[in-house]
Amino acid sequence: MPSTTPAAAQRLAGPERRAAILTAATELALSEGLAALTLRRVGERAGVASGLVAHYVDGMDALVAEVFARISGEERAEVARVEGVAAVVRTLTDGSRDAVTLVWVQAWAAAPGNAELARAVRAEMDAWQGLLEERLREAGAPDPAPVARVLLGMIDGVNAHGLADWRDRADHAPLLMRALESMLGLPLDSP
Amino acid sequence: MPSTTPAAAQRLAGPERRAAILTAATELALSEGLAALTLRRVGERAGVASGLVAHYVDGMDALVAEVFARISGEERAEVARVEGVAAVVRTLTDGSRDAVTLVWVQAWAAAPGNAELARAVRAEMDAWQGLLEERLREAGAPDPAPVARVLLGMIDGVNAHGLADWRDRADHAPLLMRALESMLGLPLDSP
DNA sequence: ACCGCAGTTGATCGGTTGATCAACTGGGCC
């Protein structure tokens, strides 16, 4: 019969603790995928009991959806600072973002069974579509919407392929750029 | 103390039982995804005890890999009978194959943690690449390999997007055909 | 007629999961 309950983590105000938990969950998902999000593992990473994670979250489905939105949103904010559609495509396909790709693929796979996640996925795809349209318009594309849509499909497709280590991913970017130039009918900056 | 162990399924020879179990597993994966493959659920579907499934299978990872290969192989055999690259693209993007798409996306997502599955995925992608190259060559493409690669990416990408019900999938095929014609620099049959 | 073995069962084990909740704690307000 222990006289004291040991080692409660430093007390935080509700919203701050919730933010800390979400940050821990995001880091965990980035290093091991959305499937690693369990109450216990998130709690461990946040230095907190599993029950506390459950207390600040409205079920695992909601946690997963929120973490996905956070990861995709952060990535999008980074890429939004890149200028030129060619540089954007190169950034998105250079293989340095495998962790994010895994999260996306897991999100599509889980979407049919998690309505909240599906909603978040659609919202993020809308945002990405908008970002690509903007870059294409800047590059002189007269009708960027359909091109952006196909481009987004190409990027996500070849990145997903990379998860199984299929062939060289080094030549993804040149391949996509060539396809994109064909669709637009105009040359793009090739730095 | 029951005097008899009830209702053993009709006795089958080893290889036949194994085939029946694999068929049941394939049906289950097609209707509920690879994630639904558990010893108990496969056994239930096959009308057989869970232990028997385990007896005929070398671990769940192997089962999943085998079922994936079977599903993709069957689909490929069907599509191989379609003539003309335009018809192939239309067949692969008309939204009637969502079940197979879910299996593919789940396979990519699970590949990093299942070496046997990853191997099967790579083998199937090689086969699909070959099929598309052949159709492109028939259509008059002088250098079909890179085009096939991008095309496969586009198809898988837009299909994955469809899993989250993103926008109309009705316009996928025309979009892809337009992109493909741009890449090839030649018009394709539009029935 | 019987016997051996291949086919089959289902209970069982150790493990993990999401969720719940009584109990404990500590800081700030009265």
Add this chain to the structure above:
DNA sequence: GGCCCAGTTGATCAACCGATCAACTGCGGT
């Protein structure tokens, strides 16, 4: 100075997982 409530713990529950294995069954060969 005492109390109260927000924050926190960790045990606990039911459900499910893969894997294992002793026990049972029935067909084919002798």
